[in-house]
Amino acid sequence: MVAGSRKKSGAQHRRAFTSVEDGVHGACIPYASDRLLAKEIIGTGMREVYVSTPIEECEKRDPKGLYKLARTGTIVSFTGISAPYEPPLTPDLVLDTSTLDIRQCLRSLLTLLDQFNHEPVAS
Incomplete structure (x- = not known):
């Protein structure tokens, strides 16, 4: 899901998520x-990973200038600027990419997935 997901109906959400069986699916879901x-x-089977990189860092890394466009009002409803983002309260993993490099993030993510793969299956 992307910013503006509030406009989707419950049925649309169910279709989006029930199509994901085995694998990793990334989604930006701004609302709790x-x-x-x-x-x-x-x-x-869901594991929540919160990429908690500060918005200032995201703006520095923005090659397309989308944050700048959002700050000037050219882009409306931009998550974190002109649309809200509600950080998760109890994510399974937090990755701050302003303090962790890609190898550290990947290692943490793989550890989480490995732990998940060794959990007993609920019946």
Whole structure:
């Protein structure tokens, strides 16, 4: 999901998430209520990873200048600038890419996935 996901109906959310069976699916879900809905649809197999990079760092890394356009009002409803982002309260993993390099992030993500693969399956 992307910014503006509030406009989707529950049925659209269910279609988006039920199509993901085995694998890794990345989504930017800015609202806590939408993340809760995703967890209800996906079930115990969902792991929440919060990439908590400060917005100033995101702006520095923005090759397309989208943050600048959002700050000037050219782009409206831009998550984190003109549209809200509700940080997760209890993510399974937090990655701050302003302090961790890509190898550290990948190592942490692979550890999380490895732990998940060794959990007993709920019946």
